[in-house]
Amino acid sequence: MASEYLTNKWKMWFKWLDINKDGKLDSKDMNAARERFVELNDFDAVKTKAAMDIFENWWKDFIFRGKVELSEEEFIESMNEGFKTDKDEFIERMRRCFQVAFNVVDINSEQNIDEEEFIVGFRTSGHENIELNKKFFEMYNPKKGLVSVHDLVESWVQFTTSEDMSKHDIVKAAFELGV
Numbered sequence: 445m446a447s448e449y450l451t452n453k454w455k456m457w458f459k460w461l462d463i464n465k466d467g468k469l470d471s472k473d474m475n476a477a478r479e480r481f482v483e484l485n486d487f488d489a490v491k492t493k494a495a496m497d498i499f500e501n502w503w504k505d506f507i508f509r510g511k512v513e514l515s516e517e518e519f520i521e522s523m524n525e526g527f528k529t530d531k532d533e534f535i536e537r538m539r540r541c542f543q544v545a546f547n548v549v550d551i552n553s554e555q556n557i558d559e560e561e562f563i564v565g566f567r568t569s570g571h572e573n574i575e576l577n578k579k580f581f582e583m584y585n586p587k588k589g590l591v592s593v594h595d596l597v598e599s600w601v602q603f604t605t606s607e608d609m610s611k612h613d614i615v616k617a618a619f620e621l622g623v
């Protein structure tokens with residue numbers, strides 16, 4: 445089993461993904477996220493369809509992985525299995541997972557995220573506290589108001605794969621702030 449430190453971070457991520465807070469991940473969470481995203485961005489029909497497909501595939505490929513519903517325990521098991529079977533492959537999978545996610549958040553496709561995109565991205569997953577989202581954004585030390593998609597992706601890769609407690613973990617710190 446992965447260390448308690450990493451397992452606890454997976455539990456935090458589970459709570460994050462469980463948008464309707466019913467203790468399981470299923471299509472209701474996915475639908476809530478994508479509908480909110482489309483709503484916040486005021487998309488036309490073509491963009492809406494594209495976003496719907498990307499969200500569906502993201503949940504299928506990176507979260508459900510053959511299941512239609514996951515309890516917290518099942519989610520932790522699934523993460524742990526990937527981590528223990530082939531850690532390098534698991535890290536690469538998480539990297540793809542967050543690259544796809546932040547490509548969606550990066551509305552103008554410039555491979556960097558401004559504060560507005562960041563806030564919309566987090567409001568999509570039910571994190572509506574704008575002041576906390578702004579604090580989270582500031583933790584990345586934005587340059588000229590921008591954080592690169594690369595830095596954001598790597599922070600989430602660290603959050604979901606690193607057992608090294610000595611290394612500052614921005615995502616974990618943000619969750620502990622109450623984001």
Ligand SMILES: [Ca+2]
Pocket residue numbers: 462463464465466467468469470472473
């Ligand atoms: Ca749920």
Ligand SMILES: [Ca+2]
Pocket residue numbers: 550551552553554555556557558561
């Ligand atoms: Ca952008």
